[in-house]
Amino acid sequence: MSNFLSSSIGKKTVMALTGLFLCVFLVEHLYGNLLLYANDGGAAFIEYSHTLVHSILIRSIEVVLFIAIIVHVVQAVYLTKQNSDARPVKYSVNKVNETSTWFSRNMGITGSFILFFIVVHLYHYFVPYRIMDTVGGPGQINVAQAVKIGLQDPVYAGFYFFSVCLLAFHLNHGFQGAFQTLGLSNKRYAPFLKMAGTGFAVLMFVGFASFPVLFYFGLAGGTF
Numbered sequence: 001m002s003n004f005l006s007s008s009i010g011k012k013t014v015m016a017l018t019g020l021f022l023c024v025f026l027v028e029h030l031y032g033n034l035l036l037y038a039n040d041g042g043a044a045f046i047e048y049s050h051t052l053v054h055s056i057l058i059r060s061i062e063v064v065l066f067i068a069i070i071v072h073v074v075q076a077v078y079l080t081k082q083n084s085d086a087r088p089v090k091y092s093v094n095k096v097n098e099t100s101t102w103f104s105r106n107m108g109i110t111g112s113f114i115l116f117f118i119v120v121h122l123y124h125y126f127v128p129y130r131i132m133d134t135v136g137g138p139g140q141i142n143v144a145q146a147v148k149i150g151l152q153d154p155v156y157a158g159f160y161f162f163s164v165c166l167l168a169f170h171l172n173h174g175f176q177g178a179f180q181t182l183g184l185s186n187k188r189y190a191p192f193l194k195m196a197g198t199g200f201a202v203l204m205f206v207g208f209a210s211f212p213v214l215f216y217f218g219l220a221g222g223t224f
Contacts, residue, residue, distance in 0.1 A: 015075040016178035018068040030207045042144025042224035110170040117163035151215035160212040168205035
């Protein structure tokens, strides 16, 4: 097992598994965020956020999530460096543009920006609510109001929207690549996986991009 995990295929397998785990988290996170659209003054979202804080199971999964993000990033950096070292001299004739997209060739760039967004996003919401206790307490704004205030800031709303765009492209290639790495893709299933990957990426984009758009233009959050 140690030899496998230290090999290139082992690292790719770990990156694929952590990537798919993060895809599951995105679905759950989107579900939670969609509660902001309930016409209840933010009550459903506040209750959901409260559950995340006080559930031992969810807190444990949260630790696994942070570990998965770190492992995914570390493996990606290692594999990118390994590929670069294996090809120190660029080909004199490069037709890569004809066989792949810019996003598939630059997963490291999009992934790095997404990581930066995660850090900013956590600082914007997770830290005040979970660490500093400046949100959600007596006499303080609640978590739903904090989201509304943040997404009404044009800089943050624009940053959020752009990050979601990159996330969609990253998912479109990464989702398919993960199954290919795990040996679950062949000529028979490849078209389906490609369609599923694109569909998942589009679904995540539409879902998450709706928040900066609707909140910034005042089309959501009017009851809290």
